[in-house]
Amino acid sequence: MTEETFLSLRRRAADLPAEPGVYIMKDKNGAILYVGKSRRLRNRVSSYFVGTHNRKTERMISRVADFDTVLCHTEIEALTLENILIKKHTPPYNIRLKDAKSYPYIKITDEEYPRLIVTRNRGEDGSYFGPYTGMSDAYAAQEAVSRIFRLPTCRRKFPEDTGRGRPCLYADMGRCMALCRSLPPVEEYAARIRDVRRVLDGHIGATVAEIEEKMRAAAEEEHFEEAARLRDSAAALRKLRGKQRVVSSPSVSLDAIALYAGETASVLSLLSVREGMLGNKRDFLFSADALTDPAALFAFLTGIYETACIPRLILLDFPAEEEEIAEFSDTLASLAGQRIEVAIPRRGEKKKLCEMAAANARHRYERHTAEEERDDKNCLRLASLLGLEVVPERIEAYDISEWGNEYITASMVVARSGRMRPSEYRLFRIRTTDGMDDYGAMREALLRRAAHIGDGSPSLGEAPDLILTDGGRGQVHAAEEALSQAGVSIPVFGMVKDDYHKTRALTDGEGDISIAKEQGLYSFIYKIQEEAHRFAVKSVQSAKRKTLHHSSLEEIPGIGPKKARLLLSHFGSLSGISELSAEELTALRGIRATDAEAIVGYFRKKKEKKT
Numbered sequence: 035m036t037e038e039t040f041l042s043l044r045r046r047a048a049d050l051p052a053e054p055g056v057y058i059m060k061d062k063n064g065a066i067l068y069v070g071k072s073r074r075l076r077n078r079v080s081s082y083f084v085g086t087h088n089r090k091t092e093r094m095i096s097r098v099a100d101f102d103t104v105l106c107h108t109e110i111e112a113l114t115l116e117n118i119l120i121k122k123h124t125p126p127y128n129i130r131l132k133d134a135k136s137y138p139y140i141k142i143t144d145e146e147y148p149r150l151i152v153t154r155n156r157g158e159d160g161s162y163f164g165p166y167t168g169m170s171d172a173y174a175a176q177e178a179v180s181r182i183f184r185l186p187t188c189r190r191k192f193p194e195d196t197g198r199g200r201p202c203l204y205a206d207m208g209r210c211m212a213l214c215r216s217l218p219p220v221e222e223y224a225a226r227i228r229d230v231r232r233v234l235d236g237h238i239g240a241t242v243a244e245i246e247e248k249m250r251a252a253a254e255e256e257h258f259e260e261a262a263r264l265r266d267s268a269a270a271l272r273k274l275r276g277k278q279r280v281v282s283s284p285s286v287s288l289d290a291i292a293l294y295a296g297e298t299a300s301v302l303s304l305l306s307v308r309e310g311m312l313g314n315k316r317d318f319l320f321s322a323d324a325l326t327d328p329a330a331l332f333a334f335l336t337g338i339y340e341t342a343c344i345p346r347l348i349l350l351d352f353p354a355e356e357e358e359i360a361e362f363s364d365t366l367a368s369l370a371g372q373r374i375e376v377a378i379p380r381r382g383e384k385k386k387l388c389e390m391a392a393a394n395a396r397h398r399y400e401r402h403t404a405e406e407e408r409d410d411k412n413c414l415r416l417a418s419l420l421g422l423e424v425v426p427e428r429i430e431a432y433d434i435s436e437w438g439n440e441y442i443t444a445s446m447v448v449a450r451s452g453r454m455r456p457s458e459y460r461l462f463r464i465r466t467t468d469g470m471d472d473y474g475a476m477r478e479a480l481l482r483r484a485a486h487i488g489d490g491s492p493s494l495g496e497a498p499d500l501i502l503t504d505g506g507r508g509q510v511h512a513a514e515e516a517l518s519q520a521g522v523s524i525p526v527f528g529m530v531k532d533d534y535h536k537t538r539a540l541t542d543g544e545g546d547i548s549i550a551k552e553q554g555l556y557s558f559i560y561k562i563q564e565e566a567h568r569f570a571v572k573s574v575q576s577a578k579r580k581t582l583h584h585s586s587l588e589e590i591p592g593i594g595p596k597k598a599r600l601l602l603s604h605f606g607s608l609s610g611i612s613e614l615s616a617e618e619l620t621a622l623r624g625i626r627a628t629d630a631e632a633i634v635g636y637f638r639k640k641k642e643k644k645t
Contacts, residue, residue, distance in 0.1 A: 035096050037536070038564055041557045043101065044083035049404045050076040051397060054112045055105040056119065059127075062099040068127040071116035073109045094127045104305075104315050105393045107386065138172040139163060140179075140234060146220065147192040147213060148227050150176050150185060163234040178267045179233060182241065183226050184211045193217055242268050290384075291335070292351035292391035293325060296399045298406065300325050302334070303395035305387060308345070317398040328354060332362045336369075344370040350378045351388035409452025412558040416500075419547060419555070420540065422525055426499035427451060430483075431529070431562045432513070433504035434464075434475045435570035442467060444479030445570035448493065449562055458493040461573050473512040476503060480513050484520035501526045502540075502559075504566050510543035529563045537563050587611070590636045592629050600624055601633075612637040 052074040059068040059082075072078030082095055106112040120128045142161040143149045152172045156162050180187050188202060192213045205212035217223075233241055249264035290305045299322055306314040318334075325331045331352075344366055350359070359376050366374040379385040417425045429449040436442040442464035448455045462482055467474040480501075486494035501517075501524050503509040510528040517524055530546055532538040537560045539546040549556045586608065587598040604622055605611045611619075611633065619630035 035098060036564065038557060038561045039099060040083060041553075042561070043098065044080065045408070045557075046101070046401070047076065047079040047083055049401050050079055050103060051105070051400075052076045053105055053393075054107070054109045055103050056112050056115045058102045058104075058119065059094065059098045059125075060100045060102065061097045064100070066119075066123045066125045067094055067097055068125050069116055069119045069123065071109070071112035073112075075103055075105070079103070090127070102315070103394075103397070105390065105397055107390065107393075138169050140172060140176050142227065142231065142234075145191065147217070147223055149191075150180055150187075150230070152176055161231065175234075179230055181209055181263075181267055182233075182245070183230055184209060185226075185230070186210050186213050188214075190214055242272060286347075287345040288347035288349060288384075288387075289345050290349045290351065290387040290391040292388055292395045293331070294392065294395035294399050295326070296322065296403065298322055299399060299402050301395040301398045301402070302331075303391045303398065304338070305391045305394070306345070307387065315394060317394065319398065319402060328358050332358060332365075335362070336365055339366055339369060344374060346372065346374060348374065348376045349384055349388050350376065351392050354378070406451075408554065409558075412555055413452050415552065415555050416558070419549070419552070420500075420525065420527060420542075422500065424499055428496060428498045429500045429502065429562065430498040431502040431504065431566040432476065432479060433563075433566035433570040434472045434479075435567075435573070436464075436470050436475075442470065442475055443570055443573045444475055445566050445573065446479070446483065447562065447566045447569055448498075452558065454561070454565055459569055460493060461569075472505065473508055476505075476509055476512040477516040480516035481520055484517055484522045487522060497522070498524060500524070502562060502566075503528045504563055506530050507541055507543045510541060514543065529559060531563075536560065587633075590629075590632050592626075592632055597624065597629065612640075 054071075054073050055075045056069065056071045057075060057079050058066055059070075061067055070078065079101065082091070082098075086092075087095065104115060106115060138152055138154050139156055139162045141151050141153050142163075143151060144160045148160075152169065177187065179185070186192075187204065187210070190198075190213075196214060196217050199214065201212050201215050202210070204210040205215060211218065245264050245268045249261050249268065252258075252261035252264060287308045290307070292303050294301045294303070300320045302318040302320070302325065304316045304318075306316075308314075325334065332354075348366070354362075359378075363374050363376040366376070377384075379388060413425050413427075416422070427450065431447050431449070433445050434442070435445065444462040444464060446460045446462070448458040450458070460483075462479040464475045464478055466478050483494065487497045489495050501513060503513050503526065506528050510526050513526045517526065526543075527547075528541045528543070529537050530539040530541050537556065538550050539548045540559070541547070549559060587593050587601060588595060593601075600622070601611055601619075602608075605614065614634075616627065616630040616634050619625050619633055620627050
């Protein structure tokens, strides 16, 4: 991991919300290295990029190039999603958790007189509530609800086991309805189970208040044992508020789509649930008004599903007319070859999934806004520090890279409004220098660059507000000389490196301006410098790879791959061959006089072009 990547990830982590969620660490190829969860994402993810860690964590961090997050409503929801993603992707740094057991649920059985049982297996029968962080929490919740509503906790089934055997101690204590003794009317029991469902479904505020009132009354009457039991029941019920909404029925597959429209941008967030598990999240960033037209929005969504699996149910968390939804549904049905339901849920589990998608869309927008503000701040600070007349909207940075005397390249990378713009990068193949001459290469690159200003050509037609050179005072003077010759006035500064090849200062060709203590600006300049260097080296390496398969000697009439290899293996390099006479070349067995004359003529023409 480069220092710039490390600093960038640390800044992104600091911008995360202090909310529950899951974080996903990825390498440079996008492969998932680690999945974790936290009650406060900002604190947990930031901890990876500060301080020291154990050896395993350090190895993992060294491979991290990016991370993603999924915001959740509760910590238990994050814990559940973490478990799902670990089982799905088996990340290498989650090996210890690959075979973790499923989380427990409370199940209301599908019987004439339903029972509450704790299970790790979620099937199609009955109703499931949870999951819970552990078996102890699940059993505590089951016991609390059973005690409040006086439900049986034994393994007997009713009405089959009614009248068989003696009632247990709970019946004598009044903690159970004693179905083993006599059955209440089915309607009465069903009403009680409805109340149980309501509590397990999270509507427990009134119940907790009622229990606490009874607890205070018991304490005032000095029934301390009963008050303690009621206290424990209320505490257990509060834990039920942490139940999750991520896992649905195993048969459910759907997409939840939310749109967040901000002042400077809009974000579309898509959560995919497959076979009851939330396994994927995608965010799409647009300009502020790009998706205000419903037709444009549904056209974009249709484009997504043209190359993706279409679930039978798609949930929307933004307003739309019935006709628009129906048309979108019909379009997807024609793509999928089956009926596709598109709906806007108003309540329940599906609404919760939409709310989760909306929370993630909002977070992506806030992250985008924070990045824009940081970029603007860096440009403002740069203008102030360098004494520029205008805040640099377009910054160009140049670097020279060579491989021998034959492949010399100047790279130009562009940062616009503080962000790198790869589509505007350009390369200049240096033709006029005599061998390796960085200053001469910089002069040629800037002369050719300046010649395009105002000609309307893409990227090059626009004049930059600031030019940065990868080098010190010599490079600055070379660039200024070229711009002066072209009749162009543009501020030029050099990026000065320390002994560790890190940017420590900027120079105007006379004095140095330190940026070592300007953390935000330092990261910004370092990123530009590294990008210019990477782009230049990449082009030279590409040229070098080509020579491994094809030598430029093969361009000479009569010289094929075999003779080219013979010449290079005997004389060592192209520069060495270019200095030989025809007589010296013919001394090599296998090279005829006509070949030698052709070789000498080839290099003579190349030298004439340079002069």
